[in-house]
Amino acid sequence: MKVIVLGSGIIGTASAWFLNKAGHEVNVIERQPGAAQETSFANGGQISVSHAEPWANPSAPLKILKWLGKEDAPLLYRFRPEWLQWNWGLHFLRECTPARTARNIRQIVAISEYSRQTLQAVRSDTGLNYDHLTKGILHFYTDQKEFEDSLPAAKLMRDLGCPRDSIGADEVVRIEPALASIRDKIVGGDFTATDESGDVYKFTTGLARRAEEAGVNFRFNTTVTRLITEGTGASAKVTGVEVINPDGRHQILRADAFVMAMGSFSVPLLKPLGVDLMIYPGKGYSATYQVTDSAAAPTVSLTDDGYKLVVSRFGDRLRVAGTCELNGYTRELNTARCEAITRRTRELFPGACDYENPVYWTGLRPLTPSNIPYIGKSKISNLFLNTGHGTLGWTMGCGSGRAIADIVSGRRPEVDFAFTGMPESPSTRLPATHPARA
Numbered sequence: 001m002k003v004i005v006l007g008s009g010i011i012g013t014a015s016a017w018f019l020n021k022a023g024h025e026v027n028v029i030e031r032q033p034g035a036a037q038e039t040s041f042a043n044g045g046q047i048s049v050s051h052a053e054p055w056a057n058p059s060a061p062l063k064i065l066k067w068l069g070k071e072d073a074p075l076l077y078r079f080r081p082e083w084l085q086w087n088w089g090l091h092f093l094r095e096c097t098p099a100r101t102a103r104n105i106r107q108i109v110a111i112s113e114y115s116r117q118t119l120q121a122v123r124s125d126t127g128l129n130y131d132h133l134t135k136g137i138l139h140f141y142t143d144q145k146e147f148e149d150s151l152p153a154a155k156l157m158r159d160l161g162c163p164r165d166s167i168g169a170d171e172v173v174r175i176e177p178a179l180a181s182i183r184d185k186i187v188g189g190d191f192t193a194t195d196e197s198g199d200v201y202k203f204t205t206g207l208a209r210r211a212e213e214a215g216v217n218f219r220f221n222t223t224v225t226r227l228i229t230e231g232t233g234a235s236a237k238v239t240g241v242e243v244i245n246p247d248g249r250h251q252i253l254r255a256d257a258f259v260m261a262m263g264s265f266s267v268p269l270l271k272p273l274g275v276d277l278m279i280y281p282g283k284g285y286s287a288t289y290q291v292t293d294s295a296a297a298p299t300v301s302l303t304d305d306g307y308k309l310v311v312s313r314f315g316d317r318l319r320v321a322g323t324c325e326l327n328g329y330t331r332e333l334n335t336a337r338c339e340a341i342t343r344r345t346r347e348l349f350p351g352a353c354d355y356e357n358p359v360y361w362t363g364l365r366p367l368t369p370s371n372i373p374y375i376g377k378s379k380i381s382n383l384f385l386n387t388g389h390g391t392l393g394w395t396m397g398c399g400s401g402r403a404i405a406d407i408v409s410g411r412r413p414e415v416d417f418a419f420t421g422m423p424e425s426p427s428t429r430l431p432a433t434h435p436a437r438a
């Protein structure tokens with residue numbers, strides 16, 4: 001079958017890789033000059049099955065209220081006169097009940113675990129090097145109440161088969177000695193030895209090159225302007241996509257099946273087709289520093305709970321990422337947020353990096369209210385969805401690509417997950433009003 005994949009971030013590229021392996025003729029359309037130039041460019045680098053708790057959880061509404069208007073708040077909701085933002089906010093609140101949170105966690109763990117195993121298999125098949133480390137993820141707490149509140153979540157992860165062990169402060173520093181300078185502030189932590197880290201940009205561009213060698217055609221510098229359909233109701237089909245090609249001309253590209261993997265930008269392209277996705281862009285920041293004293297910089301990937309930052313070591317670089325601003329599609333850098341990241345990193349690892357020359361970046365997480373992505377079928381028979389991976393697109397990327405290739409090929413993926421538009425098993429059943437039912 002001839003398949004067009006829309007978007008070449010981690011999700012589109014992994015989809016193309018597995019669709020090619022399944023024997024399809026694959027074209028990828030991407031507006032940037034290469035793969036992974038937008039949200040999959042400079043993220044936190046964590047493959048973190050252990051941190052599957054979505055932002056929508058019972059403690060979120062109060063925290064968000066407390067943070068309103070604070071420029072350096074970890075999660076900042078800037079109210080706009082925009083229906084999608086308000087509607088998204090209402091759906092987010094609905095996902096904060098204990099029952100929905102528990103169900104969403106189970107889903108996220110299932111696809112993330114499957115994805116980590118798939119990533120490991122791709123790594124051994126391709127030999128790709130992306131500055132990956134398999135030293136686990138260490139989450140440390142500086143607030144006693146936050147640490148105590150984390151214990152049930154860690155237990156739930158263990159019940160779901162994810163070995164997230166709660167540990168004391170001395171053990172935290174034993175696992176990552178670079179945290180010694182703030183030992184007196186740490187109250188505890190949790191450690192998941194099976195988690196990993198790595199540079200998503202290096203991985204995605206490496207995989208795109210391998211996919212190209214295997215026969216996938218990447219059309220870069222090509223912007224999708226609309227999807228063309230024919231028929232109505234059950235007989236509706238996408239017949240082509242209209243693009244502006246690298247010469248600036250409009251062109252129609254045709255295929256038998258289409259996979260939407262444009263992250264936050266999936267929403268405006270699908271709306272005219274009556275496919276309403278509940279995805280809102282969540283702007284996040286990262287800072288990348290050159291390591292100047294290797295022993296003073298961490299190698300275990302970290303989550304700093306107090307500041308909601310993640311830290312990953314990529315060879316001689318240190319990546320620190322986090323914070324979220326719900327404020328439309330802007331990617332503007334806010335100086336207060338950038339400086340807050342450098343201040344905190346310098347405090348954690350004094351003398352470890354060149355803090356005078358940080359490289360700041362922002363990206364738009366494609367957030368669903370539940371943090372469960374849309375992977376599966378849409379109401380248009382030959383239009384498939386692989387989008388809305390929110391805070392965990394790197395963690396879920398390879399598994400989502402493999403799963404969508406199975407679905408396009410008419411097979412049920414080998415993971416128990418609530419795939420969009422597909423029959424559900426009792427363990428994955430979504431409430432009738434869940435956004436992933438679009």
Ligand SMILES: Cc1cc2nc3c(=O)[nH]c(=O)nc-3n(C[C@H](O)[C@H](O)[C@H](O)COP(=O)(O)OP(=O)(O)OC[C@H]3O[C@@H](n4cnc5c(N)ncnc54)[C@H](O)[C@@H]3O)c2cc1C
Pocket residue numbers: 006007008009010011012029030031032035036037038039040041042043044045046047048222223224225261262263264265282283284285286310321322362363364365366387388389390391392393394395396
């Ligand atoms: C600060 C930050 C830290 C993060 N940390 C982590 C982490 O540690 N671990 C983790 O698992 N996840 C993390 N994430 C989330 C993860 O980065 C995202 O979920 C993931 O990159 C989304 O991938 P994607 O392929 O869906 O989107 P993208 O990478 O944005 O890809 C979509 C592609 O579609 C293209 N496109 C859009 N519109 C058009 C058009 N009209 N025509 C043609 N092409 C188009 C874009 O150019 C883009 O390349 C983080 C995100 C941020 C912002």
